[in-house]
Amino acid sequence: xxxxxxxxxxxxxxxxxxxxxxxxxxxxxxxxxxxxxxxxxxxxxxxxxxxxxxxxxxxxxxxxxxxxxxxxxxxxxxxxxxxxxxxxxxxxxxxxxxxxxxxxxxx
Amino acid sequence: xxxxxxxxxxxxxxxxxxxxxxxxxxxxxxxxxxxxxxxxxxxxxxxxxxxxxxxxxxxxxxxxxxxxxxxxxxxxxxxxxxxxxxxxxxxxxxxxxxxxxxxxxxxxxxxxxxxxxxxxxxxxxxxxxx
Numbered sequence: 001x002x003x004x005x006x007x008x009x010x011x012x013x014x015x016x017x018x019x020x021x022x023x024x025x026x027x028x029x030x031x032x033x034x035x036x037x038x039x040x041x042x043x044x045x046x047x048x049x050x051x052x053x054x055x056x057x058x059x060x061x062x063x064x065x066x067x068x069x070x071x072x073x074x075x076x077x078x079x080x081x082x083x084x085x086x087x088x089x090x091x092x093x094x095x096x097x098x099x100x101x102x103x104x105x106x107x
Numbered sequence: 108x109x110x111x112x113x114x115x116x117x118x119x120x121x122x123x124x125x126x127x128x129x130x131x132x133x134x135x136x137x138x139x140x141x142x143x144x145x146x147x148x149x150x151x152x153x154x155x156x157x158x159x160x161x162x163x164x165x166x167x168x169x170x171x172x173x174x175x176x177x178x179x180x181x182x183x184x185x186x187x188x189x190x191x192x193x194x195x196x197x198x199x200x201x202x203x204x205x206x207x208x209x210x211x212x213x214x215x216x217x218x219x220x221x222x223x224x225x226x227x228x229x230x231x232x233x234x235x236x237x
Contacts, residue, residue, distance in 0.1 A: 002224055008133045009223060016126050049169060050124055052198045056220025057130045064220045068198055 013058045020055065020099060023047035027070050028092045035085045040074035048074055055095075059104030063095040116236070117142040119159060121152040121178070122167040122196065130223055131165070139227035149173030153181050156188040163234050165217070168197040168208065176211055183212055194233045196221070 030044030051067035070092060073083045097103075118135070120143050122128050128145050135141040144159050146152040149166075150173055156164060164182070168175040175195055182188040192214035199205065205216040215233025217226070231237045 002138065005134060005138050005223060008137065009130065012126065012129060012133070019126075046171075049198070050126075053124060053196075053219040054127055054130075057127070057223055061220065064198075068200075071198075 009058060016054070016058070017099065020051065021096065023051050024067075024092065024096050024099065027051065027067065027074070028089065028096070030074055031070055031085055031088055031092060034073060034078050035089075037078045039077050045071060045074045055099070059107075060095070060099060061105045063099060066091045066095050115140055115142065116163070117144070117159075117161050118230075119144045119146060119152060119155055119161040119164045119191075121146045121149065121164065121170075121175075123147055123170040124167075127167075127219070131221070131226060134223035134226045135230075138224065141227065149175065149178030149181070152178055153185070153188070156182060156191060157185065161191060163214070163230070164191055164193045165230060166193050166195055166213075167219075168195050168199065176208070179211055179213060192234055194230055 026044050026047045030040040034040060048067050048071035052064050052071050055061070055067060056064035069088060073080065073085065073088060076083065118141060120128060120131055122131070125147070128147070132143045132145060135143050144155055144161055146155050149170060152164065152166065166175045166178060179193055182191065182193065194215040194217055195208045195213050196217055196219050197204070197208065198219045200218055208216050217229045217233060221229065228237070
């Protein structure tokens with residue numbers, strides 16, 4: 001039965017992955033703008049929230065954790081000295097690469 | 108881990124994210140054999156909880172409009188739904204956050220993102236169904 005579920009998840013990921021990549025780009029741009037002192041729009045916060053809750057379901061648990069950090073940073077707004085935005089940008093880029101290549105976390 | 112749960116359960120699943128609902132339904136229905144009534148908002152959940160015979164409600168915390176805690180307050184205020192146990196789904200992983208959700212009257216908390224293979228077991232554990 002778990003093999004059947006794996007197949008279902010693979011099909012769902014095939015249909016969901018383009019939207020996930022679009023959301024990642026929205027979040028990356030919002031984090032970049034945050035560094036320029038520009039507060040995130042609601043859709044960027046929403047995109048980060050969706051990614052935090054969903055990427056791990058498809059085997060990208062590390063991506064979910066990065067998205068959760070991005071969501072917190074975007075909600076906090078610009079000027080928060082305790083968030084390393086450059087590091088967050090790098091981590092988001094890695095997530096994009098991982099998701100694009102379909103490299104899931106080791107089980 | 109593959110669930111060994113065999114009892115048929117009927118739950119109400121509330122999440123505004125369609126893809127998360129889809130994966131959860133696939134996991135619970137195909138793997139555990141549960142019946143899942145889906146809802147995409149707190150308001151819809153309150154309506155469905157009144158008329159559907161569900162044994163538990165799995166409720167997302169952060170939703171636009173009525174969030175999970177507010178939805179729980181409405182469920183607790185209605186004698187038709189107040190006895191249905193609620194488990195929150197949340198990406199908040201801090202223990203203090205999860206304790207705060209339990210203090211509202213939730214039976215349990217399951218972290219998002221969940222593992223589809225173990226979701227039924229996690230919910231069963233929180234609900235005392237194991």
